[in-house]
Amino acid sequence: MNLHLIRHTSLNIPSGVCYGQSDVDVSANFEAECSALLSKLDGIQFDAVFASPLQRCTKLARALNLGEMQVDDRLKELHFGDWEMQPWDSIPRDVFDVWAHDYAHLSPPNGESFTQLYNRTKTFTEEVSDRLRGKNVAVVTHGGVIRAMLADALNMPLKGLFRLVIDHASVTQITLSDPVPRIHFVNR
Numbered sequence: 001m002n003l004h005l006i007r008h009t010s011l012n013i014p015s016g017v018c019y020g021q022s023d024v025d026v027s028a029n030f031e032a033e034c035s036a037l038l039s040k041l042d043g044i045q046f047d048a049v050f051a052s053p054l055q056r057c058t059k060l061a062r063a064l065n066l067g068e069m070q071v072d073d074r075l076k077e078l079h080f081g082d083w084e085m086q087p088w089d090s091i092p093r094d095v096f097d098v099w100a101h102d103y104a105h106l107s108p109p110n111g112e113s114f115t116q117l118y119n120r121t122k123t124f125t126e127e128v129s130d131r132l133r134g135k136n137v138a139v140v141t142h143g144g145v146i147r148a149m150l151a152d153a154l155n156m157p158l159k160g161l162f163r164l165v166i167d168h169a170s171v172t173q174i175t176l177s178d179p180v181p182r183i184h185f186v187n188r
Helices: 030-040 055-064 093-101 114-131 143-154 158-163
Strands: 002-007 048-051 069-071 136-141 171-175 182-185
Touching: 002 143, 030 055, 048 055, 048 114, 055 069, 055 136, 114 143, 114 158, 136 143, 143 158, 143 171, 143 182
Parallel strands: 002 136, 048 069, 048 136
Antiparallel strands: 002 171, 171 182
């Protein structure tokens, strides 16, 4: 299975705000970013299209018109709990530092850990790869989900995931059909 992981476009939210699973809308640059994404995906026929249920992903999946969209909750971004829609610098530094030191295992208050996001993402990938072996699959999702899928493919610890840059309106391709996953490109 060839997974084309598409990160949503830029958002209509001030910089420095934690938004995770908050249902934030796309920015005014949506059409231009969508057009650029279409050129990156030109010539690829998709056998299946999946999207996070958050509007920034479903709007993009509809606009790209790559095929019939299937929404899956497992593709949501990390849930930051009580930190959602708060400016990052309003979170007490000592509390944030404890979480940042071990975000793989710790969760923000009433949120989820990155291990929880990784596990739900892994169940999605395993289920879809069993069903769609050898097919081209588009997944319109979030930076955290893409990082989790890359971590799984690379067999890397979750602690280093934020070293991977995943831009808005970018595409990452992973092949899962082989005995060893292959990453063709990241953040294109």
